[in-house]
Amino acid sequence: MNNMLLFCFPYAGGSESIYYPWRKHLLPGIELLPIPYAGRGTRFRDTCYKNMDDALCDLFEYVKKYISGTKYSFFGHSMGGLIAYELCRKLEGEGVHPPKHVFVSGVRAPNRIRSHHLHQLPEEEFKKKLDELNGTPKEVLHNRQLMEIFLPILRSDFRLIEEYAFMPDNARLNANITALYGKGDDIVYEDMIHWKDFTKEQFGLQGYPGGHFFINDNDFDILHLINETLAEH
Template sequence: MTKQVLFCFPYAGGAASVYAKWRKHLLHGIECYPVEYAGRGKRWSEPFYQQMDDATEDLFHQLKHTIGSANYSFFGHSMGGLIAYELCKKVIREGYQPPAHLYLSGVKAPDQPRDRSIHHLPDDAFKKEIQELKGTPQEVLDNQDLFSIFSPILRADFRLVEEYRFIKEESKVPSPIIGLYGEEDDVDEEAIKKWREYTTSHFHVWGYPGGHFFINDHYEELARTISEEIGHRNDRVGHR
């Protein structure tokens, strides 16, 4: 039996390790593959991506062997959702089978404006913006030595999103899209529903209590629900 793989793409500032705890909550037969971006985790010494094409080119070559030999799906949160979408398009252009499902969480559709630019702000202002997002541990924000280590990663990731340019041609993908959102997040249900225009297949929306980083509070349910759906990939994409 061909294995089932769920590739998980981290949010801005995140490393593959943010998905490590998902593994024990996926159903038997579903493999979690946390994706590691250049410049963090085991790839700490590598230069950051300068633009989205750098990310998709790098990640395609990193994942293509598994993509070519497995049934697979993509899950991406925030920046990771945008990268997952663009990588899906790259996979198709390269002649590979697209993901069975594309789970896009806490991220605006590609044609929607990004509200503000923060990657260039002075340290104090940048730190304040990061703190309001509530995704970076407070001990990192409070410790200047730690923040000086993580700040370049965060700035590079925010730059990637803030300087992203949407190309309308070939914007639709054949994979079913499932949009996920936190009910207290600025990227709300209305914003997530705009992803409907980017698939030629099924589209569904899942809402969860919480803000932008709702996935950290609901990872057990998310892992279980997603793996159940992947396990029944030949059926119609289900409802929650």
């Protein structure tokens, strides 16, 4: 295969480092570029995003500098999947060539995103909800100093998702879409199958054992799928 850039978008509360271990399992022709969100990881000193538009304006400039004349694809889990989709729309709208493939993982189709207000919960209720979602390590949840750092990031990310408003114009991407989901997640097959309505190209759907963070326990199989899929491009 010719070289392919793979931009990976973290879930809510995550930083680019969650994808670092993937590098050693990708085909030699695939270059992993984890997305550095503002407010965490290598961009800890930057202000967190206020909303989806804020994120898209920032990440559009980040991605654009890498992709001139280069093939690329997106992978995003949960919040990252929604950002990847919307960023693809923005790139196409600005006349930039679209990704070859978009992998959306553990996130409902854009017109099925449910409106919640978790980001507005008092601290203890918010922490309880995070515990139920099982995406924040227990050692972080029960460490007040760490939570003082992570709570603003998590609230910002949850707000981005919960205040997201889908706009139907030009909703279908000029890119293949593969949707992935956890068979034990609240986001089920019936939610994910609707992603087929958001591409003009090919669509695939794959389920894996586990809950919302199934990517952590199925990374070998998911990377095998990514390698096989991108090798065709």
